[in-house]
Amino acid sequence: MAPVSIKSVLISESVDPCCKKILEENGIQVTEKLNLTKEDLISEIKNYEGLVVRSSTKVTADVINAGSNLKLIGRAGTGVDNVDVEAATKNGVIVMNTPSGNTVSAAELTCILLTSLSRHVPQATMSMKAGKWDRKKFMGAELYGKTLGIVGLGRIGKEVASRMQSFGMKTIGYDPITPREVSASWGVEAMTLEELWPQCDFITVHTPLMPSTTGLLNDASFAKCKKGVRVVNCARGGIIDEDALLRALESGQCGGAGLDVFVEEPPKNRALVDHANVISCPHLGASTREAQARCGQDIALQMVDMVKGKGLVGAVNAQVLASTFCPESQQWIKLGEALGAVLQSCAASKPCSQVQITTQGDCLKNSTGYITSAVMVGLLAKTTGGSANLVNVLTIAKQSGIKVTQSHSQSEASCHGVCEVEISADGVCYKARGSVLGDGPVLLELGSSVFRQPVSLAGNLLFLLVSTGAQILPALAGLLATAGVEMESFSSPSAGAGDVWCCVGLSSPIGDLGAWKSVAKRVSQITL
Numbered sequence: 060m061a062p063v064s065i066k067s068v069l070i071s072e073s074v075d076p077c078c079k080k081i082l083e084e085n086g087i088q089v090t091e092k093l094n095l096t097k098e099d100l101i102s103e104i105k106n107y108e109g110l111v112v113r114s115s116t117k118v119t120a121d122v123i124n125a126g127s128n129l130k131l132i133g134r135a136g137t138g139v140d141n142v143d144v145e146a147a148t149k150n151g152v153i154v155m156n157t158p159s160g161n162t163v164s165a166a167e168l169t170c171i172l173l174t175s176l177s178r179h180v181p182q183a184t185m186s187m188k189a190g191k192w193d194r195k196k197f198m199g200a201e202l203y204g205k206t207l208g209i210v211g212l213g214r215i216g217k218e219v220a221s222r223m224q225s226f227g228m229k230t231i232g233y234d235p236i237t238p239r240e241v242s243a244s245w246g247v248e249a250m251t252l253e254e255l256w257p258q259c260d261f262i263t264v265h266t267p268l269m270p271s272t273t274g275l276l277n278d279a280s281f282a283k284c285k286k287g288v289r290v291v292n293c294a295r296g297g298i299i300d301e302d303a304l305l306r307a308l309e310s311g312q313c314g315g316a317g318l319d320v321f322v323e324e325p326p327k328n329r330a331l332v333d334h335a336n337v338i339s340c341p342h343l344g345a346s347t348r349e350a351q352a353r354c355g356q357d358i359a360l361q362m363v364d365m366v367k368g369k370g371l372v373g374a375v376n377a378q379v380l381a382s383t384f385c386p387e388s389q390q391w392i393k394l395g396e397a398l399g400a401v402l403q404s405c406a407a408s409k410p411c412s413q414v415q416i417t418t419q420g421d422c423l424k425n426s427t428g429y430i431t432s433a434v435m436v437g438l439l440a441k442t443t444g445g446s447a448n449l450v451n452v453l454t455i456a457k458q459s460g461i462k463v464t465q466s467h468s469q470s471e472a473s474c475h476g477v478c479e480v481e482i483s484a485d486g487v488c489y490k491a492r493g494s495v496l497g498d499g500p501v502l503l504e505l506g507s508s509v510f511r512q513p514v515s516l517a518g519n520l521l522f523l524l525v526s527t528g529a530q531i532l533p534a535l536a537g538l539l540a541t542a543g544v545e546m547e548s549f550s551s552p553s554a555g556a557g558d559v560w561c562c563v564g565l566s567s568p569i570g571d572l573g574a575w576k577s578v579a580k581r582v583s584q585i586t587l
């Protein structure tokens with residue numbers, strides 16, 4: 060099963076040609092249009108189901124909202140700060156990156172900036188080209204024995220550490236997530252930022268750009284550093300506050316900076332680039348043949364694997380969707396969607412305010428999350444006109460003020476597992492309980508009606524709420540004959556008191572349910 064199909068892709072930046080080749084070899088139509096303006100992209104994007112970008116294309120909410128057919132944004136690289144991931148999620152669009160393809164290249168450029176800063180190589184080169192022979196001006200300092208502070212101990216931070224250790228540098232670092240034992244195993248002593256700032260001769264940042272990392276190195280942190288500290292930013296413009304850096308360079312608090320990235324690219328404000336102690340590159344961290352080949356190939360293969368239903372790798376906003384690629388979970392997702400649809404129809408599409416999903420059984424102990432999303436897709440399918448999917452459904456539920464709670468109970472020892480859903484719509488509670496048996500999902504209970512035999516949740520199903528003991532089959536047969544629809548199955552609950560739900564499997568949906576009100580207190584139908 061391929062949960063997401065992509066037939067047409069727009070590549071809006073210079074991505075390695077292997078990307079286009081792989082996509083085309085797998086039946087995906089590819090169009091390359093580089094240097095589109097924002098307006099051009101907004102008018103073009105509706106023609107494509109996939110978009111492949113690097114860091115220059117700003118995939119804003121405007122672009123995503125205009126992408127009425129857009130299903131996936133592929134980032135041939137690491138940082139996704141040029142993509143409005145929140146807007147993509149809201150629109151059910153998958154955002155995918157290739158986070159390891161350019162790690163080594165970015166780490167190498169960082170080390171090149173660090174070493175160049177220590178010996179003024181770019182400035183000396185410029186001076187030689189100007190015909191000079193100035194040996195005194197470019198007096199450097201050894202890296203050996205100096206301390207390098209690495210802020211962000213992820214993939215690139217780790218590679219920078221091991222390379223700079225070979226110069227004899229002491230490596231210290233800070234990362235709120237990487238455990239200190241892990242970074243210690245690569246020779247990096249983890250500590251707080253307060254402890255780190257005053258110890259460093261050099262600082263390099265390797266975090267994503269997020270609100271919590273914007274201006275991580277600012278006036279206050281520069282003030283805590285050793286005078287003359289040198290800094291490198293090969294991550295994202297703004298992690299080192301640009302105005303604070305300029306002030307620190309001018310005062311001598313910062314002895315030099317190596318910058319590959321800028322808040323605005325290309326930077327209109329040239330003050331940093333023009334500063335004598337700044338060496339800079341036009342965002343070249345990933346610009347190697349090797350990194351581009353890896354990223355181009357990775358994004359294409361990840362997309363092809365997704366389309367072929369083999370797996371979902373690299374998605375930054377669609378963890379739930381990844382579960383749909385595992386054959387065992389697919390039937391549970393179908394069950395969740397079906398239970399949601401059954402309840403939505405029994406509640407006569409009244410808006411629900413609360414949804415409680417409970418899974419039971421050992422085999423479902425790690426599945427409650429994706430089953431919850433699947434139930435919500437089934438519940439909200441009609442009201443959202445089918446736009447709710449596993450990527451956006453919880454966001455939609457939250458925005459609609461629906462309180463969704465989920466829990467798992469081990470009480471059902473059977474490994475078959477059971478999912479129970481209770482919704483509150485217009486002050487009334489509706490409950491359904493289902494499982495996966497044999498080939499597919501089944502309904503075990505609806506309201507307080509426990510079906511004698513599990514009801515297969517497939518095809519056209521008619522639900523009737525009738526009084527216990529009511530003989531409805533003759534009337535049912537008459538109404539079906541009038542509607543020209545055949546009865547394929549009939550399920551009624553084992554003995555109960557009060558009203559009970561019956562379920563009728565139909566050869567096709569019934570056009571008008573008006574006449575059925577004479578047979579049942581409530582009637583609803585779904586097609587699964």
Ligand SMILES: NC(=O)C1=CN([C@@H]2O[C@H](COP(=O)(O)OP(=O)(O)OC[C@H]3O[C@@H](n4cnc5c(N)ncnc54)[C@H](O)[C@@H]3O)[C@@H](O)[C@H]2O)C=CC1
Pocket residue numbers: 137138139158161162165210211212213214215216233234235236237265266267268271272293294295319320342343344345346
């Ligand atoms: N200049 C270039 O061409 C390139 C730049 N990059 C940039 O480098 C960044 C890092 O890449 P990777 O190492 O692959 O990512 P990663 O996800 O492996 O590592 C990032 C680390 O930053 C840490 N972090 C998050 N918030 C932090 C905070 N407040 N303080 C300290 N650490 C924090 C995370 O816990 C994580 O360990 C990317 O997000 C991207 O923006 C990546 C590739 C090329």
Ligand SMILES: O=C(O)C(=O)COP(=O)(O)O
Pocket residue numbers: 113114115135136137138139161342343344345346
């Ligand atoms: O992968 C990243 O995060 C980068 O910054 C590389 O950007 P680029 O693909 O070279 O535009």
